[in-house]
Amino acid sequence: METKVVILDLDNLDRTAIEDAGKVIRNGGLVAFPTETVYGLGANALDDIAVKKIFLAKGRPQDNPLIVHIADFNIEYLTTEIPEIAKRLMEKFWPGPLTLILKKSQIIPDTTSAGLNTIGIRMPSNIVARELIKAAGVPIAAPSANVSGRPSPTEVSRCIEDLEGKIEYILGGEKCDVGLESTIVDCTVEPPCVLRPGGITLEMLREVNSEIYIDPAIMKKPVGDFKPKAPGMKYRHYAPKAPLKIVQGDLQKTIAKINEIVQNYIDENKTVGIMATDETVNFYKNGIVRSLGSRNDISNIGKNLFEVLRGFDDLGVDIIISEAFEEIDFGVAVMNRLKKSAGYDIINV
Incomplete structure (x- = not known):
């Protein structure tokens, strides 16, 4: 057609x-x-x-x-x-x-x-x-x-x-x-x-x-x-081709945990995508880092979420690690989509 x-x-x-x-x-x-x-x-x-x-x-x-x-x-x-x-x-x-x-x-x-x-x-x-x-x-x-x-x-x-x-x-x-x-x-x-x-x-x-x-x-x-x-x-939705993990908790602990996870995957010769924010993007030294926007503008993070996931598909990464967001106001919708994208694979720190 x-x-x-x-x-x-x-x-x-x-x-x-x-x-x-x-x-x-x-x-x-x-x-x-x-x-x-x-x-x-x-x-x-x-x-x-x-x-x-x-x-x-x-x-x-x-x-x-x-x-x-x-x-x-x-x-x-x-x-x-x-x-x-x-x-x-x-x-x-x-x-x-x-x-x-x-x-x-x-x-x-x-x-x-x-x-x-x-x-x-x-x-x-x-x-x-x-x-x-x-x-x-x-x-x-x-x-x-x-x-x-x-x-x-x-x-x-x-x-x-x-x-x-x-x-x-x-x-x-x-x-x-x-x-x-x-x-x-x-x-x-x-x-x-x-x-x-x-x-x-x-x-x-x-x-x-x-x-x-x-x-x-x-x-x-x-x-x-x-x-x-x-x-x-009830269905799998919003999922990128690569497995997605969410790290949730105190932001400084989240950054440290993501860096640890990323290094472990790099040691296995895996390509890692990191979904960060404007405030944290410079704290990640390894992996392919993409900012979803500022934590002070959750609506913009929601606007960018799906396209960033699609972008990692384009790059063919092996794994994606994402920061979590506070579940208030529009953040509830953002985290709903993010959790379903990850198949609820969440690491609490």
């Missing part, structure tokens, strides 16, 4: 390209496109056959539901009930990186919802994403635009790397602003529950409802019955 790639100038949007991509969606094809979180791989959310193509292109498990992306607040036809808390969250955070879980209507195919009676819905703030949805004339089901299990793409080059020849169209824009997938809140339960942390933090959500809580299994390794409520969170 030939994949058409168009890189858009956000100051002067190519309407023809957006209309062409919208037509691909409308006709049952697949389009990769930017959002403020990560790049998405979209199909007509109401077309069972089109949605199945997403699972094939990504190699995605069939029991992992998709999020439906919309361009306006008219969602009554997609759901049987919109609880008051959902309306308040929509008013405050849409458009933006927030997905709401609601009871689905019959118009949503079981393939899109992975057989569940609920569906995740969000309105992206990215202008290209919303204009594409409008051009398609249908809601767009879209997971991240990468091979399943790999770090999500925050730059168009990674969509091309993973999906060229597998889908009809790739729309490119700027690097994604948030860099981590949307926050997911289940509004079908009381109190509402965060099933995946993201750019809309628990602290922000509690400004709307103080009882909203995070699924306690999100930050832990799934063991026995202690598993995340969201089906997709």
Whole structure:
């Protein structure tokens, strides 16, 4: 399959390209496109056959539901009930990186919802994403635009790397602003529950409802019955090709431990990647060191996380060692992705 790639100038949007991509969606094809979180791989959310193509292109498990992306607040036809808390969250955070879980209507195919009676819905703030949805004339089901299990793409080059020849169209824009997938809140339960942390933090959500809580299994390794409520969170996600280890604890002890680990691998003729920060990057004398950004700007660390992991894939390192981050505010989302990337291989110091 030939994949058409168009890189858009956000100051002067190519309407023809957006209309062409919208037509691909409308006709049952697949389009990769930017959002403020990560790049998405979209199909007509109401077309069972089109949605199945997403699972094939990504190699995605069939029991992992998709999020439906919309361009306006008219969602009554997609759901049987919109609880008051959902309306308040929509008013405050849409458009933006927030997905709401609601009871689905019959118009949503079981393939899109992975057989569940609920569906995740969000309105992206990215202008290209919303204009594409409008051009398609249908809601767009879209997971991240990468091979399943790999770090999500925050730059168009990674969509091309993973999906060229597998889908009809790739729309490119700027690097994604948030860099981590949307926050997911289940509004079908009381109190509402965060099933995946993201750019809309628990602290922000509690400004709307103080009882909203995070699924306690999100930050832990799934063991026995202690598993995340969201089906997709049980799978291996965001993982680089090389094994990843996290060193967690006092920062000075973390630096010393990472240097010790790195030296041991170097003695075994292994190539080591180190994920550091602006404040610590100069304390590592061996290995390939990359800064995620400043510890004083956790949002920037989240924005850079997946691309740094992808960069280590490019370099073919044998092992990656990462510093940990404080699990407050957006740091919860960063550590959620980092832990899953590492398969919960954590060294405490």
